[in-house]
Amino acid sequence: MQSLTFPADQSVKNLFGDEPELESYGPIALIVHQLDPPLAERINHQLASRRRALAKLNPEILQIPGYVRNDYRIRVDLSRFSSGEGKARVIDTVRGHDVFILTDVLNYGTSYKRYGVDVSMTPDEHFLDLTRLILCTRDSATRIHVIMPFLYEGRRYRKSDRESLDCGAMLRSLFGLGIDNFITFDAHDSRVANAVPRSNFESFPTSYQSIRTILRTVPDLRVDRDHMMIVSPDEANISRSIFYASAMKVPLGIFYHRRDFKYVDDVLAQTTSMTYLGDSVKGKDIILVADLLDSGNDFINCASALKMRGANRVICTASFAQFTEGIAQLRQAWENGIIERVFSTDMAYRPPEVLSSPWYTDIPMADDLALLISALNHDASLSRLMAPAKRIDALLKSLGHKDDTARRQLSFDDLEKQN
Structure with missing residues (x-):
């Protein structure tokens, strides 16, 4: 795995603008089975690095059950019968946890045997597995957040003639199952949030x-x-x-x-x-x-x-x-x-x-995903993460001297310096 470091010896302040900083909503449980394994590993590494850094500054954090861990990932089993029907089982407990389900519906690198033939997973199958994971955890988890970087059916955000309005129906289905937050990145058209006006839908830019x-x-x-x-x-x-x-x-x-x-x-x-x-x-x-x-x-x-x-x-x-x-x-x-x-x-x-x-x-986006997960776990404001204009301006101004920050990916400490 590519080494991703966190400036643990530097000051780690509240980056989200909430004073005082809000308390954690509960221990984090990451369900990342549907992600590409290297990305899942990097997200967990960045999240653990950030919390270890916070614990060095505030040792009392270590008294919070489950706040500092080496691994926040929860084991799950997503398997299929030979007919293609699927089933899901959460192996580790999520009772009282703040559950984050990260899914990549474009992950055709996973496959299964159907009638003896290896077939790759389709976006439709990944989405159904997501709904199964929600059903497995909804009864015991404190909250459930779905992070779907590529918005499933995002190109079907409006209806013409006799077409299906798939994206809006998908969002209504997930919130109907009881999820608390839905996060995506660069939605094809973020106005699809109009399908769930009373629910928390956020589309983050990658600019x-x-x-x-x-x-x-x-x-x-x-x-x-x-x-x-x-x-x-x-x-x-x-x-x-x-x-x-x-x-x-x-x-x-x-x-x-x-x-x-x-x-x-x-x-x-x-x-x-x-x-x-x-x-x-x-x-x-x-x-x-x-x-x-x-x-x-x-x-x-x-x-x-x-x-x-x-x-x-x-x-x-x-x-x-x-x-x-x-x-x-x-x-x-x-x-x-x-x-x-x-x-x-x-x-x-x-x-x-x-x-x-x-x-x-x-x-690279693992650092940003880890920061987003940490913010949601504290119910912190996401405004600074959703408005990149100031960071872009600071980046362009730094081109003259090309400091170390300009050569590597965004880190948690960068946000502190630029805000």
Whole structure:
């Protein structure tokens, strides 16, 4: 496991703005069986490191049952019958615990035998396993928090014609089972929270972590209006790209789909073409910003169009990467100089072939997930974690001297210094 350190010898103050600091709601129980194991290990490591640091400053914390542990993970058994039906069992007790269930519905790296054939787990199956875990723990846990980094059915956030409104139905189902909080990251459209107006739904941005990792990995990027632009690859990511461009104080460009209608053999036909709207990209480094890399074709098409317009380097960043059609096309685009590098968070499963690719870089999020879990356990305000603009501004101002903070991922102590 990659070593993740916590500045335990430095001051650890209340980072969430609550004075006095609120008490813990109970011992933390992490259910991370559905996550990629390395991510689960890093989250537990960061959480344990933070609490050991707090215990050094406040020894009385050690008297709180279950507050300081080496391992907060709870053992569970998610198994399936050979027919494909599933079942869940929580092995360790969660009575009186503050339960956090972390799930990655994109984790196709897990598989099971169905009628003697190995099949990978689908998002639908992961979601049903999540509901089983809630049913196993609801009767004895103090509270249940669901942290689902990639929002299941997030692209089905609105209804058109005779389509199903899956995301809203999913949220209502989970809150109907009795969960207390639902946390996701970079929801495709956070207005899906309107489906559960009386419940606690939060969508956290990953913009700060993305910008930090990009600037650390590509240190010769010049963040100014003359040398960089942010470009949205489609209409759905315009608001996200506007925030990046505003925070970094660089121009914005947009790709949108132009739809033309004409009659062909007395039948009205629609043709769609991708059109660029924005300033000249000639000689500039471009960052394409999206919430999801599906097959990667949209990124490749946009990058090709930008290179034809004279763009220098094209960097792609997405909150989550699926690579549904493999990595051959993206690898070819990198070899041809169309795409410089692809960035994505480590909160969704990435196969080994992606992690070993020279053109791919993870955006580490374990530190932030551990901090979020600690905040929820104390019922602390989440405002500072949800508003990254100040941290981005501080990061850009620090580029001149490139201190140690600018070279590594966000740590708990960083938030204290920047606020």
